[in-house]
Amino acid sequence: MIRVKVPATTANIGPGFDSLGIALQLYNIIEVEEINFGLEINVPVEDRMHIETNEHNLVYRAMKRLFEVVDFHPKGLRINLINNIPLARGLGSSAACIAGGLVAANKLLNDPLKKEEIMYLAATMDGHTDNILPALVGGLTVGCLLENEVKYVKMNLPPQLKLLAIIPDFHFSTKKARLLLPQNVPVEEAVFNISRVGLLVASLVTAHFENLSEATKDKIHQPYRKDFIPNWEEITSKLIKIGVKGCFLSGSGPTIMGILDEDYKNIENEMVKFLSHLEQRYKVTVLDVCNQGLEVLNDEGSNGCYR
Ligand SMILES: Nc1ncnc2c1ncn2[C@@H]1O[C@H](COP(=O)(O)OP(=O)(O)O)[C@@H](O)[C@H]1O
Numbered sequence: 097m098i099r100v101k102v103p104a105t106t107a108n109i110g111p112g113f114d115s116l117g118i119a120l121q122l123y124n125i126i127e128v129e130e131i132n133f134g135l136e137i138n139v140p141v142e143d144r145m146h147i148e149t150n151e152h153n154l155v156y157r158a159m160k161r162l163f164e165v166v167d168f169h170p171k172g173l174r175i176n177l178i179n180n181i182p183l184a185r186g187l188g189s190s191a192a193c194i195a196g197g198l199v200a201a202n203k204l205l206n207d208p209l210k211k212e213e214i215m216y217l218a219a220t221m222d223g224h225t226d227n228i229l230p231a232l233v234g235g236l237t238v239g240c241l242l243e244n245e246v247k248y249v250k251m252n253l254p255p256q257l258k259l260l261a262i263i264p265d266f267h268f269s270t271k272k273a274r275l276l277l278p279q280n281v282p283v284e285e286a287v288f289n290i291s292r293v294g295l296l297v298a299s300l301v302t303a304h305f306e307n308l309s310e311a312t313k314d315k316i317h318q319p320y321r322k323d324f325i326p327n328w329e330e331i332t333s334k335l336i337k338i339g340v341k342g343c344f345l346s347g348s349g350p351t352i353m354g355i356l357d358e359d360y361k362n363i364e365n366e367m368v369k370f371l372s373h374l375e376q377r378y379k380v381t382v383l384d385v386c387n388q389g390l391e392v393l394n395d396e397g398s399n400g401c402y403r
């Protein structure tokens with residue numbers, strides 16, 4: 097039995113659309129083994145309404161993609177999914193399936209593909225690198241998908257940095273959220289984002305958190321998605337007012353993310369109180385950054401990170 101532990105991710109971080117992502121200490125576990133025949137996919141009862149348990153399942157599709165590349169034909173497969181990453185909330189549940197499925201399939205066959213090949217396959221399946229890279233290698237990643245490869249850099253983040261996730265209780269699919277975006281971006285808006293992306297990465301890595309309220313601003317995707325996020329204006333204004341360092345739409349939403357440092361407890365409590373007066377229901381959770389990324393587990397625990 098192969099077992100992988102794959103982190104949730106928060107992508108875009110405001111201006112870094114389709115490019116920046118951070119891995120979070122919130123994990124799905126994927127277990128796979130070859131069986132004599134058929135396809136058996138076991139998912140938690142509460143997810144059965146939303147997750148396919150046939151050949152359309154995303155973890156299975158990722159595994160199948162790798163099997164096609166290496167020309168392997170399993171007799172049958174058993175896949176057990178232990179899910180903690182909420183579905184379709186902008187926390188990278190689909191990237192976790194793709195990254196986890198590919199690595200699990202590769203491990204099952206004793207690693208025929210190199211890390212770079214897995215990365216490329218994963219990025220082409222997801223369409224962008226911003227969730228896939230941190231899910232695989234952890235930390236803060238910057239990357240881009242080229243014709244035949246992925247170029248990226250992974251950075252560790254200061255340990256005092258935490259993320260406050262405000263997770264509404266509804267699904268918002270990335271596919272739908274991408275249809276809201278315009279086909280073209282005016283040069284001034286592109287320049288607005290480019291200048292902030294540089295400031296954002298440098299400020300995060302060097303703990304210049306005082307820059308983050310400006311550096312997380314975005315003109316490329318949030319303006320087009322925010323109307324579909326209940327209470328966006330109230331929540332983001334409140335976050336800044338009570339002292340978060342910066343805030344942004346996590347991935348394609350609907351989760352709203354605040355950046356915190358070690359003095360976070362009051363902010364978390366105040367936010368829970370504030371949200372309890374709104375009609376929409378939210379879950380609030382403070383997450384640490386996962387600096388190590390996807391891990392392959394053995395019976396004693398970790399069998400090494402994916403580096
Ligand atoms: N644990 C899982 N197992 C199988 N499929 C999953 C799982 N998590 C997510 N998915 C698939 O990914 C879809 C959500 O992807 P997406 O809209 O990109 O949202 P997210 O922001 O969570 O990545 C789900 O509707 C489902 O099809």
Ligand SMILES: N[C@@H](CCOP(=O)(O)O)C(=O)O
Nearest residue numbers: 107114186187188270347348
């Ligand atoms: N750059 C993508 C990121 C999607 O992330 P997800 O966690 O919502 O799947 C986008 O903004 O569309």
